[in-house]
Amino acid sequence: xxxxxxxxxxxxxxxxxxxxxxxxxxxxxxxxxxxxxxxxxxxxxxxxxxxxxxxxxxxxxxxxxxxxxxxxxxxxxxxxxxxxxxxxxxxxxxxxxxxxxxxxxxxxxxxxx
Amino acid sequence: xxxxxxxxxxxxxxxxxxxxxxxxxxxxxxxxxxxxxxxxxxxxxxxxxxxxxxxxxxxxxxxxxxxxxxxxxxxxxxxxxxxxxxxxxxxxxxxxxxxxxxxxxxxxxxxxxxxxxxxxxxxxxxxxxxxxxxxxxxxxxxxxxxxxxxxxxxxxxxxxxxxxxxxxxxxxxxxxxxxxxxxxxxxxxxxxxxxxxxxxxxxxxxxxxxxxxxxxxxxxxxxxxxxxxxxxxxxxxxxxxxxxxxxxxxxxxxxxxxxxxxxxxxxxxxxxxxxxxxxxxxxxxxxxxxxxxxxxxxxxxxxxxxxxxxxxxxxxxxxxxxxxxxxxxxxxxxxxxxxxxxxxxxxxxxxxxxxxxxxxxxxxxxxxxxxxxxxxxxxxx
Numbered sequence: 001x002x003x004x005x006x007x008x009x010x011x012x013x014x015x016x017x018x019x020x021x022x023x024x025x026x027x028x029x030x031x032x033x034x035x036x037x038x039x040x041x042x043x044x045x046x047x048x049x050x051x052x053x054x055x056x057x058x059x060x061x062x063x064x065x066x067x068x069x070x071x072x073x074x075x076x077x078x079x080x081x082x083x084x085x086x087x088x089x090x091x092x093x094x095x096x097x098x099x100x101x102x103x104x105x106x107x108x109x110x111x112x113x
Numbered sequence: 114x115x116x117x118x119x120x121x122x123x124x125x126x127x128x129x130x131x132x133x134x135x136x137x138x139x140x141x142x143x144x145x146x147x148x149x150x151x152x153x154x155x156x157x158x159x160x161x162x163x164x165x166x167x168x169x170x171x172x173x174x175x176x177x178x179x180x181x182x183x184x185x186x187x188x189x190x191x192x193x194x195x196x197x198x199x200x201x202x203x204x205x206x207x208x209x210x211x212x213x214x215x216x217x218x219x220x221x222x223x224x225x226x227x228x229x230x231x232x233x234x235x236x237x238x239x240x241x242x243x244x245x246x247x248x249x250x251x252x253x254x255x256x257x258x259x260x261x262x263x264x265x266x267x268x269x270x271x272x273x274x275x276x277x278x279x280x281x282x283x284x285x286x287x288x289x290x291x292x293x294x295x296x297x298x299x300x301x302x303x304x305x306x307x308x309x310x311x312x313x314x315x316x317x318x319x320x321x322x323x324x325x326x327x328x329x330x331x332x333x334x335x336x337x338x339x340x341x342x343x344x345x346x347x348x349x350x351x352x353x354x355x356x357x358x359x360x361x362x363x364x365x366x367x368x369x370x371x372x373x374x375x376x377x378x379x380x381x382x383x384x385x386x387x388x389x390x391x392x393x394x395x396x397x398x399x400x401x402x403x404x405x406x407x408x409x410x411x412x413x414x415x416x417x418x419x420x421x422x423x424x425x426x427x428x429x430x431x432x433x434x435x436x437x438x439x440x441x442x443x444x445x446x447x448x449x450x451x452x453x454x455x456x457x458x459x460x461x462x463x464x465x466x467x468x469x470x471x472x473x474x475x476x477x478x479x480x481x482x483x484x485x486x487x488x489x490x491x492x493x494x
Binding site for chain 2: 027028029030046047048049051052053054055056059067070071072073074075076
């Protein structure tokens with residue numbers, strides 16, 4: 001099963017920040033591949049969603065970028081800023097609480113099911 | 114693994130730009146991304162063109178530039194709530210200062226102009242631009258965006274033009290005419306005819322259009338043609354000129370009376386002090402009058418065909434500390450003279466709030482009263 005982009009949209013910032021936390025610095029394509037690999041193809045981040053999110057995170061000061069020339073093209077590496085490092089904790093606990101709430105709200109509890 | 118040539122990379126780069134992605138950072142991201150995709154997924158002997166065209170299509174729904182639009186959307190959304198707060202605050206504060214300003218102006222209290230200026234500046238340079246920025250995000254079609262833009266622009270021009278008019282700054286009429294023309298000849302027809310086509314917005318559009326029309330009409334009602342204005346300004350000057358002639362007749366008469374009384378009664382000294390005081394008042398009134406005439410016309414004396422505008426005398430007086438001091442001095446001297454000598458020289462406090470021609474006439478009346486006072490003294494002897 002591949003999750004729909006609607007479902008992923010609200011969690012994308014958290015997913016990206018978490019990847020950057022565990023892998024120090026990454027470029028866009030690398031992030032999509034890494035997430036795809038980790039979720040066994042179930043979460044496929046589209047280019048149309050990833051780059052706007054990365055730019056928004058950069059504007060918020062949560063990530064920083066460094067560029068490297070690869071032949072004729074430029075590769076932009078994204079990494080967590082100090083502000084991003086504190087933000088990730090907040091984002092993760094928010095997500096955990098959200099998942100608990102959704103489980104309760106939609107009555108998806110493996111023990112009672 | 115496929116190896117991309119420099120020509121192919123350049124081709125992709127140009128293609129991304131041609132598809133409407135204009136942010137350089139985003140161009141770089143997308144170029145590197147698609148290059149990675151090709152290198153990883155295309156066989157070494159695969160067909161570059163076919164693969165690229167097929168793969169780039171998976172980046173978007175209708176066209177590639179939607180990624181850029183989404184980016185801009187996310188970047189501005191961050192400021193959305195702050196902008197909205199500032200807009201509402203500026204709007205509310207502008208209404209408050211404008212209300213206070215109108216109140217002050219109505220009662221001729223100091224500070225009115227400042228409050229009105231703050232109100233208009235907040236409205237036209239903070240509230241309206243922010244309203245426009247937030248509104249166009251809600252408009253889906255570019256036609257609606259243009260209508261909103263033109264309307265906001267005309268609104269800003271109207272309020273700025275009105276401010277220029279109140280403060281007698283140059284260019285007020287041009288701004289005003291431009292603003293009303295855009296409003297009535299461009300914005301209103303486009304807004305009206307595009308709005309009435311949609312059944313949902315029909316009634317609202319008609320009602321708003323009537324309001325906009327009457328708003329502009331009320332402003333236009335207060336506007337005179339320049340020929341009519343010139344006529345009025347010439348009449349103002351003529352009235353002053355007639356009074357000046359009367360004053361010079363009185364001067365001759367008084368001079369004759371005084372010299373006659375000196376011959377009749379050479380030893381009279383008792384009223385010298387009183388005369389001196391009155392003389393100073395006459396001199397000050399004359400200086401102030403000359404200052405106003407010179408400031409308005411650039412000439413030392415008013416001639417036939419000159420014009421005096423409708424603005425307040427205070428406009429010139431407040432610009433010159435010397436004139437301000439003279440006016441204060443004159444007001445005080447008249448009051449003390451009237452009190453101590455029982456004179457009847459007209460009080461002039463508040464002339465800075467009167468129209469230029471009226472205040473010049475007031476000053477002529479003061480000079481006239483001084484001369485009459487002198488004549489009366491001469492006759493008594």
